[in-house]
Amino acid sequence: MQEQELQALLSQLSPEEKIGQLVQLPASFQEEGNATGPAMQMGLTQEDLALAGSYLGLIGAKKLRKLQETYMARHPHHIPLLFMADIINGYRTVFPIPLAQSCMFDPALVEACASIAAKETAASGVHVTFSPMADLSRDARWGRVMEGGGEDPFVSGQTAAAMVRGYQGKDIRDKGKIGACLKHFAGYGAPEGGRDYNNAELSERTLREDYLPAYRAAVDAGCALVMPSFNTLDRVPSAANAWLLKDILRKEMGFSGMVISDWSAVAELIPHGIARDEKEAAYLALRAGVDMDMSSPVYIKNLKALVEAGKIPLQWIDEAVLRVLTLKNKLGLFENPFKDLDENEESALHLCEAHRQAARKCAEKSFVLLKNEGSLLPLAEPGETAWIGPYVDTQMLNGAWSIFADDGDTLSLRSALALHEKTKNAPTAVGCAIADPDSPVQGFMSAVSLSGVDEAQALREAAALAQKAKNVVLALGEHRECSGEAASRGTLTLPKCQLKLLDSIAEVNPNIIVLLFTGRPLDIRAVQEKAKAILLCWLPGTEGASAAVRTVLGEASPSGRLSMAFPYCVGQLPLHYNHLRTGRPYSGDYKAGRFGSKYQDIPNDPLYPFGFGLTYTEFAYGPVTLSQSSIKKGGGLTASVTVTNVGKRPGEETVQLYLRDECGSVARPVRTLKAFEQVTLKPGESRRVSFRIDESMLRFYDIHMAYTSEPGDFTVFIGPDSRTEKGARFTLKEE
Numbered sequence: 001m002q003e004q005e006l007q008a009l010l011s012q013l014s015p016e017e018k019i020g021q022l023v024q025l026p027a028s029f030q031e032e033g034n035a036t037g038p039a040m041q042m043g044l045t046q047e048d049l050a051l052a053g054s055y056l057g058l059i060g061a062k063k064l065r066k067l068q069e070t071y072m073a074r075h076p077h078h079i080p081l082l083f084m085a086d087i088i089n090g091y092r093t094v095f096p097i098p099l100a101q102s103c104m105f106d107p108a109l110v111e112a113c114a115s116i117a118a119k120e121t122a123a124s125g126v127h128v129t130f131s132p133m134a135d136l137s138r139d140a141r142w143g144r145v146m147e148g149g150g151e152d153p154f155v156s157g158q159t160a161a162a163m164v165r166g167y168q169g170k171d172i173r174d175k176g177k178i179g180a181c182l183k184h185f186a187g188y189g190a191p192e193g194g195r196d197y198n199n200a201e202l203s204e205r206t207l208r209e210d211y212l213p214a215y216r217a218a219v220d221a222g223c224a225l226v227m228p229s230f231n232t233l234d235r236v237p238s239a240a241n242a243w244l245l246k247d248i249l250r251k252e253m254g255f256s257g258m259v260i261s262d263w264s265a266v267a268e269l270i271p272h273g274i275a276r277d278e279k280e281a282a283y284l285a286l287r288a289g290v291d292m293d294m295s296s297p298v299y300i301k302n303l304k305a306l307v308e309a310g311k312i313p314l315q316w317i318d319e320a321v322l323r324v325l326t327l328k329n330k331l332g333l334f335e336n337p338f339k340d341l342d343e344n345e346e347s348a349l350h351l352c353e354a355h356r357q358a359a360r361k362c363a364e365k366s367f368v369l370l371k372n373e374g375s376l377l378p379l380a381e382p383g384e385t386a387w388i389g390p391y392v393d394t395q396m397l398n399g400a401w402s403i404f405a406d407d408g409d410t411l412s413l414r415s416a417l418a419l420h421e422k423t424k425n426a427p428t429a430v431g432c433a434i435a436d437p438d439s440p441v442q443g444f445m446s447a448v449s450l451s452g453v454d455e456a457q458a459l460r461e462a463a464a465l466a467q468k469a470k471n472v473v474l475a476l477g478e479h480r481e482c483s484g485e486a487a488s489r490g491t492l493t494l495p496k497c498q499l500k501l502l503d504s505i506a507e508v509n510p511n512i513i514v515l516l517f518t519g520r521p522l523d524i525r526a527v528q529e530k531a532k533a534i535l536l537c538w539l540p541g542t543e544g545a546s547a548a549v550r551t552v553l554g555e556a557s558p559s560g561r562l563s564m565a566f567p568y569c570v571g572q573l574p575l576h577y578n579h580l581r582t583g584r585p586y587s588g589d590y591k592a593g594r595f596g597s598k599y600q601d602i603p604n605d606p607l608y609p610f611g612f613g614l615t616y617t618e619f620a621y622g623p624v625t626l627s628q629s630s631i632k633k634g635g636g637l638t639a640s641v642t643v644t645n646v647g648k649r650p651g652e653e654t655v656q657l658y659l660r661d662e663c664g665s666v667a668r669p670v671r672t673l674k675a676f677e678q679v680t681l682k683p684g685e686s687r688r689v690s691f692r693i694d695e696s697m698l699r700f701y702d703i704h705m706a707y708t709s710e711p712g713d714f715t716v717f718i719g720p721d722s723r724t725e726k727g728a729r730f731t732l733k734e735e
């Protein structure tokens with residue numbers, strides 16, 4: 001449809017029809033088919049349901065074809081419905097959780113995974129996914145860290161932008177493409193105390209410098225929609241924050257797409273205490289720039305009266321409706337309301353071999369090798385290994401958001417072992433349940449019981465098996481329902497039953513390799529102490545188990561890097577490598593540094609820092625050299641380093657470049673990641689890796705909040721992780 005045709009359509013709509021376009025209802029309403037149950041509780045009438053312009057959470061070609069046909073036939077102007085769903089890390093073929101994907105440091109592969117997810121989703125009739133989440137996260141207590149790109153603005157931005165490109169391609173109208181909804185704008189990843197939905201207390205400078213860049217990267221990549229966050233920022237909930245949604249998002253970032261509230265966030269302006277009633281909530285949200293109201297009755301029940309009372313100009317409604325119609329038009333729905341939905345394609349694409357292989361490749365690349373004492377991994381003699389632990393026998397490897405996937409399609413470690421020639425007869429034992437019987441993982445009793453097996457006996461059997469084996473692969477981790485939305489934790493240790501299993505195995509066999517399955521960084525001091533090797537597998541998806549078996553056997557080499565540090569313990573949180581300098585840096589010597597910035601009882605440094613990850617070979621770095629020792633405004637230089645594979649196996653290295661501004665008008669971070677590059681080298685092979693450093697990379701929000709660079713000295717660090725000390729200095733000259 002041409003722009004004028006959309007305008008003409010808009011002008012024909014009655015106020016009720018317009019407001020209907022601004023409403024998204026949850027799947028349960030449609031599944032009931034009439035205004036009973038939850039819809040009635042919300043006070044919606046049959047007419048409201050007939051005009052609501054969008055649904056979330058419905059999926060499936062057959063179902064959505066019928067729904068679209070019936071809805072359009074009844075709609076006075078035959079405007080198609082818009083279907084959205086949470087496709088976070090794959091639909092039927094499940095990829096590793098986004099946090100794990102960001103550990104690949106490989107935007108092209110992230111993009112490829114999102115593109116597969118889009119194809120599977122589009123075939124099932126959904127037009128938009130509520131992804132990517134670009135919320136910077138520095139606090140592992142927050143359960144939703146699993147959905148984002150970790151603690152670094154650059155890596156989170158690269159990951160989110162790659163997902164947008166993968167979902168949307170060049171044009172969301174194209175076959176197999178869907179719209180991407182960036183979320184949760186802004187600062188949702190910084191809830192106080194790590195507790196979900198809590199207030200985020202960020203200075204404008206920290207917001208702009210650290211939190212906004214990842215969202216901006218996704219906006220620059222062209223995301224079609226944006227979702228404001230639940231949290232308050234400077235005491236204003238995002239759904240009512242006109243400064244955030246208009247001044248920053250639309251004016252500064254140039255976003256022109258549609259804004260949809262988070263689930264019931266418009267109605268929640270009342271409990272937030274900034275709206276007295278639904279009318280005020282509707283007014284505040286529409287004024288702030290929320291076009292569509294998700295799963296709340298506020299717009300549908302109040303906007304008409306507000307317009308009639310002259311409290312809301314009709315123009316506000318028209319602008320919002322036009323953005324919704326424009327999105328439907330960009331998706332091509334006016335020409336083809338079914339877009340790509342196709343039952344045959346569904347069966348051909350879902351979980352097809354190519355998608356499974358991509359999921360396996362992604363899982364392999366996302367694993368992070370945290371420890372490998374004596375090069376225990378890869379296993380030379382897999383036949384002499386016992387595979388033990390609650391994660392040996394579970395298909396719950398998909399992550400909390402894989403709500404449309406079937407666990408039955410996911411390989412368990414036990415099945416993956418059985419499928420591999422070298423491990424098909426490997427001895428296995430579960431040893432204990434995934435969660436403690438008194439754990440907060442309520443309602444998931446299958447996880448906290450050993451289905452009739454006596455706990456003590458399970459432990460004894462596991463220990464007996466471990467005693468006979470040369471090595472033990474111990475598959476431990478956090479239950480998948482312990483991370484995700486509304487899954488914050490105040491402690492980050494493994495369940496007591498798993499720690500007991502670890503102790504029992506360690507008593508009889510010192511050669512322990514832990515495979516760690518988790519949706520967030522954990523406190524793994526006990527594992528670090530008792531295991532010789534630790535392979536972090538995150539929640540790796542449909543093919544994660546086969547990826548883990550292949551990695552243990554050395555058929556794949558781990559090369560992932562932590563996009564979020566593993567803390568020493570909870571007391572360090574929030575934690576991030578790019579922290580500001582303090583006037584009293586701690587020297588490391590407790591007596592000399594009595595009044596340094598430190599804890600009395602725990603170290604300052606995390607157990608495993610940002611950017612860290614080992615592989616099956618080793619790399620050596622030469623000195624960092626610069627093409628020149630000074631630059632001017634608008635100029636740049638090249639920083640280079642030679643990387644050599646000094647080990648015995650081929651391997652992939654992620655070369656990371658950090659910058660430090662030695663002195664600024666406001667305090668500057670100790671260092672900030674600005675670039676990375678991956679190189680694959682054979683044993684003995686060297687490669688010169690060069691990075692361009694432009695003056696624009698030195699910019700920050702100065703004392704006057706101007707985004708600029710300041711003359712002075714800068715240090716470039718290039719190395720394997722955020723602790724690297726290999727560096728060189730240059731000067732940005734006065735003009």
Ligand code: BGC
Nearest residue numbers: 056086130183184262263485
């Ligand atoms: C979450 C969003 C999600 C939405 C729709 C909300 O509770 O915060 O991330 O997209 O539900 O399912």
